[in-house]
């Protein structure tokens with residue numbers, strides 16, 4: 001239960017150019033605002049809850065570029081299919097995950113309360129986890145940290161790029 005007493009903190013920096021993250025966040029926020037406005041009837045930000053957010057995520061899938069194989073597809077589970085198939089394109093899990101993070105921050109920057117932040121809702125986390133599981137199976141790509149291969153020496157190319165002069169010394 002913390003009351004907002006530092007409202008001006010986020011709005012002070014308008015002269016510095018926006019970072020990539022900040023401008024992406026602003027774009028995402030505008031897209032989401034537009035999405036709410038286009039609902040019939042339009043949804044105001046104060047009415048917005050996690051089911052709007054879930055619908056928004058599903059809506060975004062039509063613009064996705066990641067092939068997610070259906071169970072019947074012969075390429076199901078293949079990370080690198082040899083031929084095209086008719087399976088749908090979706091938003092990649094990683095993009096959705098990052099998007100939710102940006103929108104969650106933007107919501108609070110626009111005066112939303114952290115307690116009612118629909119982007120922080122457990123239902124969103126559950127949805128994202130399902131997308132992740134489903135996509136990792138369908139695409140044959142586990143979203144885990146890859147096991148570190150044993151590397152005994154730094155790749156030579158790396159050294160050349162970092163210290164080009166030492167080559168001829």
Ligand SMILES: [Zn+2]
Nearest residue numbers: 069073085087
């Ligand atoms: Zn397929």
